Amino acid sequence: MKARAFSYLRASTIDQALGAHARAGDDVRFIAGGQSLVPALSLRLQAPQLLIDITHIAELRGISCEGQSLRIGALTRHRDMLSEPLIAEFAPLLRAAAPFVAHPAIRNRGTLGGSIALADPASEFPAMMLALDAEIEIASQAGSRRVKADDFFLDLFETALQPGELVTAVHVPLFKSNQRIAFDEFARRRGDYALVGCGIMASCEGDRIEAIRIALFSVGNVPTRAKGAEAVLNGFRLDATRIASAQGALQADLTPPESDEVPPAMRLHLARVLLGRLLARIGEGA
Template sequence: MRLQAPQVLIDLSAIPEMRGVRLAGENLRIGALTRHAETLTEPLIRAYAPLLAAAAPFVAHPAIRNRGTVGGSVALADPASEFPAMMLAMGAEMEISGADGMRRVPADDYFQDLYQTAIEPGEILVALHVPAAGPRHVCAFDEMARRRGDYAMVGGGILAERDGGVIANPRIALFSVGSTPVRARNAEAEIAGKALDADTIAAAQRALDADIDPLDDAEIPAAMRRHLARVLLGRLLRKLETCS
């Protein structure tokens, strides 16, 4: 995208610590060099990070998925990309390495502005730590794009727990609605502790207006993107209502 013109490029692909997926306590550790294509087939991701597995088929095209890495996507933090928003929805932590050692930054604090993250000069993203989903967790992903593989006009994912018919601890993250992935906290509040009936879903859609502030661009007016986001949220919540 010609955002940078580095004088030196360093190949990280031979660093084994930055590859692979494994359970580490209550988290799933995903090495930053794990390729997009691996998220489609890795059993641990399907079992413990199902929202990431649900988003993976929507990422670009096979040629890109075979080369691109999860960490590369999250480090770039394109606000129209699927994986950064899913890290926000899953409550992931980013493991960042620099000359002063390792540190971990929660997704809620990691995405700061357009293509700007908590990674400082001289640091690299090493791994992503995703809280392992359990039997009570349910998730849903969807996006609207003109063609499959194009950047979405709007997209999002939800991860929540379900106790009987009641939703608990929901996390809703949207992409292509601002300069960063966006956490829809007002919409979350409308569904927390409730059953997902038509009234609850409509209330969450209304509350979403306070969560997003999309900009006008040459292709999609802000008002249209708001409308699409409300429609998408309704789809996500209805999926969540029926998923097992």
């Protein structure tokens, strides 16, 4: 199928993009990497009258340290997560997740802002925003605001973004020397969306967990923190008994959706196995 005819505007500033969106009304979409939007247009799942291309807005680019956080521009491409030294040093969990996002051709064009705005519950980066305790920077004609990742992902493909708002960047606390990360996922083939995936950020004192954030994806309508498992681990030594308790807590943390392909019990089992492996890696100093 072909996309329905649409008008196209290439914006060169945030103000221009927001103004054009406000004038055009509801029937308009921003386009960034186009790796999710273009297939949706081609299948006529979406048929907006106007596309506003944001890829030439310089203000949406760049990665920089700002105080105690790393600001990552919305137009940062998935492939940049693999090559940017600041990501490797200060946000290594994003570096660890990036090779699992789709295939090189998609990583060459797909953007962090697009992935977060879309909020696919099977996507890696939205869940990693939870694990990293990130803040999402949002621009509207009323000004700029920041929303904690914990408050951003509301329901299936639904976020705290209001119509016409633009994700401009994300802010991630700088990685510290006492922190450890672990990431992995189960997929049928490398590059496919995950059956279940998980990323962990842990602050440690020797072999004791001071604070841990565990985020899973492909386990429900939204990327999900395993808060029960976190509570089992916080303040304790990470040994086999503690890991088993955290795995047990997932039963209450997750409500996997009904699915013929991956029944809820199977998804829960995969999540438990994955969590056990990742916690063991954290224990080894991952």
